Amino acid sequence: xxxxxxSHVGQTSLTFVHLIGRACLMLWLTLFGKPHxxxxxxxxQQLFQLGILSLPIILTSGLFxxxxxxxxxxxxxxxYAAEQSLGSLSALSLLRExxxxxxxxxxxxxxxSSLTAEIGLxxxxxxxxxxxxxxxxxxxxxxxxxxxxxxxxxxxLTLLFNVMAIWGGYLIGVSWxxxxxxxxxxxxxxxxxxxxxxxxxxxxxxxFAIIITWVALYxxxxxxxxxxxxxxxxxxxxxxSSLLALAMDFVLTALMFGA
Amino acid sequence: xxxSNHLVIKKLSFSRNERLLFxxxxxxxxRGKITAILGPSGIGKTTLLxxxxxxxxVDSGEILFNNQAIHNCSEKVRYQARQKMGMLFQSGALFxxxxxxxxxxxxxxxxxxxxxxxxxxxxxxxxxxxxxRGAKDLKPAELSGGMARRVALARAIALxxxxxxxxxxxxxQDPISMNVLLKLVKQLNSTLGITSIIVSHDVNEVLSIAxxxxxxxxxxIIASGSVDDIFKQTDNALLQQFLLGKSEGPVPFHFKGASFxxxxxxxxx
Numbered sequence: 001x002x003x004x005x006x007s008h009v010g011q012t013s014l015t016f017v018h019l020i021g022r023a024c025l026m027l028w029l030t031l032f033g034k035p036h037x038x039x040x041x042x043x044x045q046q047l048f049q050l051g052i053l054s055l056p057i058i059l060t061s062g063l064f065x066x067x068x069x070x071x072x073x074x075x076x077x078x079x080y081a082a083e084q085s086l087g088s089l090s091a092l093s094l095l096r097e098x099x100x101x102x103x104x105x106x107x108x109x110x111x112x113s114s115l116t117a118e119i120g121l122x123x124x125x126x127x128x129x130x131x132x133x134x135x136x137x138x139x140x141x142x143x144x145x146x147x148x149x150x151x152x153x154x155x156x157l158t159l160l161f162n163v164m165a166i167w168g169g170y171l172i173g174v175s176w177x178x179x180x181x182x183x184x185x186x187x188x189x190x191x192x193x194x195x196x197x198x199x200x201x202x203x204x205x206x207x208f209a210i211i212i213t214w215v216a217l218y219x220x221x222x223x224x225x226x227x228x229x230x231x232x233x234x235x236x237x238x239x240x241s242s243l244l245a246l247a248m249d250f251v252l253t254a255l256m257f258g259a
Numbered sequence: 260x261x262x263s264n265h266l267v268i269k270k271l272s273f274s275r276n277e278r279l280l281f282x283x284x285x286x287x288x289x290r291g292k293i294t295a296i297l298g299p300s301g302i303g304k305t306t307l308l309x310x311x312x313x314x315x316x317v318d319s320g321e322i323l324f325n326n327q328a329i330h331n332c333s334e335k336v337r338y339q340a341r342q343k344m345g346m347l348f349q350s351g352a353l354f355x356x357x358x359x360x361x362x363x364x365x366x367x368x369x370x371x372x373x374x375x376x377x378x379x380x381x382x383x384x385x386x387x388x389x390x391x392r393g394a395k396d397l398k399p400a401e402l403s404g405g406m407a408r409r410v411a412l413a414r415a416i417a418l419x420x421x422x423x424x425x426x427x428x429x430x431x432q433d434p435i436s437m438n439v440l441l442k443l444v445k446q447l448n449s450t451l452g453i454t455s456i457i458v459s460h461d462v463n464e465v466l467s468i469a470x471x472x473x474x475x476x477x478x479x480i481i482a483s484g485s486v487d488d489i490f491k492q493t494d495n496a497l498l499q500q501f502l503l504g505k506s507e508g509p510v511p512f513h514f515k516g517a518s519f520x521x522x523x524x525x526x527x528x
Binding site: 037 | 309312314338339341342344345346348349350352353354355365366369370411414418
């Protein structure tokens with residue numbers, strides 16, 4: 001009983017260490033060394049795939065989240081006759097937390113899953129193997145442009161998400177609930193600081209982007225090359241990258257705003 | 260002798276998932292000849308090609324390509340060797356998002372900076388060789404299985420390799436495309452002098468074009484030599500069963516298990 005427990009723990013830790021090692025090695029081979037000759041055009045292509053194609057879901061969600069936030073915030077603030085602070089509440093909660101986190105979760109669902117499915121399919125149809133046999137490194141040709149595009153795309157998407165959400169908050173707060181337009185903007189301007197609020201939010205989303213794209217590429221590259229394997233990997237990407245992003249958000253918030 | 264051998268494998272051992280696939284095997288592939296590797300499914304024939312291409316590391320043994328070790332070399336040497344090798348994958352492994360033309364142009368674009376007109380000429384020559392110049396604008400999804408394999412063949416020879424490896428090239432082909440592929444493999448070998456390694460279990464088709472044969476079974480080579488030699492080894496029961504495709508022989512029809520009577524007794528107890 002005890003020996004089987006110990007061997008189980010050993011097995012699990014070994015698997016975990018093996019996984020971490022493989023993932024780090026993959027990241028190393030992708031990012032270091034001579035880059036692919038056509039890295040820039042490939043990167044632009046992926047920026048379109050991961051960034052532009054994620055825009056509809058990011059912008060729509062941003063709008064609705066901003067509107068809901070404004071509603072809920074207003075009804076709490078109005079009890080204290082503080083509804084003029086609505087702009088500050090919306091902007092701070094969006095820039096520091098909601099923006100980076102919700103955009104990251106949406107990105108994991110939209111772009112992360114498609115990355116895993118795409119790479120997994122390339123693996124199962126031997127496209128990756130054939131690339132290797134043509135003396136072309138799949139790390140540099142396939143993974144690197146996707147990783148860099150993911151890291152660039154998510155912070156930009158997060159900023160656009162924030163802009164839409166703040167506008168959505170304005171629509172509800174000012175146009176519907178009657179908060180003064182000047183107060184909405186000036187209170188926001190007064191309470192939001194560039195470095196601690198805006199830049200910290202961007203920094204968060206850069207870190208989320210690395211996590212999500214890395215997990216997505218790893219799960220695709222090491223997917224079991226069958227239809228079932230790919231679908232399992234896709235699910236795993238969304239679940240694991242979302243959880244890691246949320247856990248990392250807690251750590252980052254504690255570091256950035258905790259002291 | 261060393262000069263005429265293009266690829267030599269010495270004392271190769273390889274196991275995967277704690278299952279031994281190859282135990283101390285030796286192969287010699289003569290330059291400019293077609294060598295067939297035959298064996299039942301699941302024996303690790305495709306794995307052998309991946310070992311030659313350096314996609315999997317060997318457990319022990321040596322792989323010498325043009326007298327140069329390629330099993331434990333640097334990444335650079337391996338990539339240089341791969342530029343001289345072509346491989347036709349069983350599924351074709353064409354890039355879905357690229358047209359037929361771009362698929363064949365892919366290795367050329369990756370490795371050389373060619374004038375567009377020269378590149379187009381080269382690609383059209385390769386496509387002409389496999390008879391699919393007319394299909395250059397199609398996407399891989401629009402091709403039949405046989406056509407996809409011919410495009411993949413054009414891509415495999417795009418860099419003018421010295422050695423081409425064919426992974427089950429005839430599996431699942433209709434009689435016409437099977438013959439077209441056979442003719443192409445033979446033609447490429449005789450006109451360009453490409454050393455060819457064909458991994459297959461389509462015995463009759465492969466033996467009709469091969470010069471030398473290795474037959475694998477149970478982690479070892481059970482027969483090797485020229486095609487005529489192989490058929491003369493009538494005392495080798497396993498070989499005969501495989502060549503003639505008999506359902507009974509050293510490889511039993513029944514999967515290992517308890518006897519039928521015992522199983523029935525269990526059920527009716």
